[in-house]
Amino acid sequence: MRWRHGYYQNKNGLKCGRSECAEGTDFMPIKTNKMSINGANKIYTFCLDCGEFDSILLDNTTMFKKK
Numbered sequence: 001m002r003w004r005h006g007y008y009q010n011k012n013g014l015k016c017g018r019s020e021c022a023e024g025t026d027f028m029p030i031k032t033n034k035m036s037i038n039g040a041n042k043i044y045t046f047c048l049d050c051g052e053f054d055s056i057l058l059d060n061t062t063m064f065k066k067k
Contacts, residue, residue, distance in 0.1 A: 025042060
């Protein structure tokens with residue numbers, strides 16, 4: 001298990017049985033609507049052997065919370 005962004009994550013749940021993962025980001029942030037300027041970046045964790053995604057995390061969720 002590995003500590004990541006406030007919780008523990010088990011890296012042996014992938015289909016291929018491997019545990020070597022990497023992280024990457026996307027070039028388009030998730031926005032609350034089309035007209036928003038700010039957005040939350042996506043952080044992908046995926047297996048280096050089979051390419052299966054283990055998790056997708058947003059780096060900032062505060063903009064999606066109702067005030």
